[in-house]
Amino acid sequence: MLRARRFWPLALVAAVALFLAACEGGEEQPATGTPRAQQPTGAPITIGMMYDGTGATQLIGVAYKAGFEDYINLINSKGGIDGHPINVIFCEHGYNADRGVECYENQKRGGAIGTVTYGTPITAAVIGRCNQDQIVCTFPGYGSAAAANGERFPYGFPIAASYWSQAGAAVRFVLDEWQREGKSGKPKIAYLFYDNPAGNEPREVLRTIAQREGLQLEEVAVPAPGTEMSSQVTRITQSIRPDWVITHLFGSSPSVSIKALKEAGFPLNRVVALVWGSGDADVEAAGGWAFAEGYYGLQFTAIGTDLPVLREITEMYRSQGKQPPDLMTKNNVYYMRGVANAAVMVEGIRNALRQKGYPITGADLKAGIEAIRGEVAGVVNLNLSARDHEGGGSVRIYQVRGGRWQLARDWFQGYRDVIESFVYR
């Protein structure tokens, strides 16, 4: 018996050795894409894309990646950009900063001229490297709002309304609704936020705007993990009694907030959520579309299942004899964010090819993205420049009505001057 036990370790060491040997050989890069209908002719252009397929926010990551991948495949199936196919090195990081650095280095080695640094901790961890290596890093909806300053972060691209711009737009929306309803005075606003760096970020902006407008603003923090907020909601409904609530929550906490506010009797058509509280899953987890009727959500992309770009993607799948992924409809909001991110990358590459011609570097892609003006693929509305990497911070507001998100207000900005005074301070 003792002898048998002694052989165990040997067998395991052998197994480990085999594993290590196997890993030495595994140097091939992850390939992308499906067989293409129309083969591009030119040399490929490589970009990277990080996402999380495991961990707390994988619900977002998987749909985001699907949208990104489908849009790139669509471009490749139409012959690429000026004949150049786009090759994407995908990398799953499980929302872990260390893995994100590993992903970044891997993509850099693979020749990526730009990447998507999905996730706030990952963006924080690699942004210094992006500037140093001259690789364009895009992070719509996460990362720091200050990165909108293109002079300070030459290779960091939020390419979407930052939390500052979102907060400004939310207040603008609330005040406009207040006026539209013909009410007198100023509304009282409660800001319900997740107590992490991202949740705290818009507070200063909100205070500045509130002071200027003479609004009464109350801030209510929700500690991590945000799955319980009855005391916060009680405070809102019993003692603050605001006219409107602006929420800035993450993960499963948006759905908790919808549920708690509704159960406490607060009208959901007086609640507006920033972009990470306005997904399809947030509504469904809160108790369904009928339950959340009236809830407002900010978006920095167009959403909906009837967009022209989605019809094209569906067409591409059909022509290959396949069905489009159900994430397209079931998790439409995050899918669209992936599509939008890919569309901006593609547009940037297209501009870079026009301005300079193949081959393009990270610096050319930077100039290409900075040249984007107006709508891209019908999903985002950006006015980028070397100074403004956010693109103006325009948002749309959608409302839960009749079992889906319906457009409540088209592209608009809020308090641009205040936001800019923060970005360029």
Next chain:
Amino acid sequence: MINRECGVFRTTYQADMSLYGVPLARITVAAFALFFALVFPFVVDHKHLVWANFAGISIVAAIGLNLLTGYTGQISIGHAAFMATGGYTAAIMTTRADVPFWVGLIAGGVFASAYGLIVGLPSVRVKGFYLAIATLAAQFITEWIINHVEWIGGGFQASIIVPPASLGPVRFDTELEKYYLVLALVVLAVVAGLNIARSRLGRAFVAIRDRDVAAEIIGVDIFRYKLLSFMISSFFAGVAGALYVYYVGTATIEAFQISRSIEILAMIIIGGLGSILGSIFGAVFVVVLPLALEDILEFFRGVLPVTDIDTFVSQLKLMVFGGLIMLFLMVEPEGLNRLWRNVKDYFRVWPFSY
């Protein structure tokens, strides 16, 4: 005539305290040092160098925690807080006072160790699970402070961007240069760890771990040594945190959360409590294995019948990783270090095991 020893039998205190248990160890240690200094970085892929760097940083932190938990028996599930203290100290000093990186590194360690002294105070009174919860509280308090005190959290979203480390004319810019920086600190940490463990200090720690009342009776000043253990351990963690910040280029609180504390604890449990070598095994296991698994599963890319292969691989990787942790702990609950010792013992007396 070659005489091979047939086991490790120590007959003097001198021998028991020696750094190398057997003569062969001197050669193997030298060989390993040469291999990692001269061969390893030049034969592996760039990607594997990144793994090695993260593993190295983890080794420094794990050795620190092992001195506290493995040697002194004081459990800490707030070690990421000490890493954060060291990391933010280094970041603040580098960006605002413009000090050279080595000053930041040492200051990170010193500040973390002062903080460890405060956090360690309850250890004088409470033990076991109660101490675990006290250190857990330190973890949350630290996170809260960094999130909310702007002077500390600074920068953007409680993260501070730090320029690459440089020492005189040498700038630690590329992955290879950073590898040597990490390697140098790992060597220092290992040497320091081994020497602490085998000296008077380490013996006092072990005495406290095995039976604190007995230790006190034979003259070990528990108050002093428990706090010393906390301070030394936090110093290692602080240096690891500062190293992390210089390596990654950003001090961000999201890198030092509770999951990091658990990860370091997992490293020393998997590697072997109360062993410096075990800390190394554990850190390499926890950091490198998931990444290596990803590479292995990459081979089966074409074979697996799923649509979103990237996501599937990442999920399967976690399952296999979890399974392997359980397997190794079931085979040898005392950790990888014990496993390694069993292998050594087997060969030492081979072919006459009895």
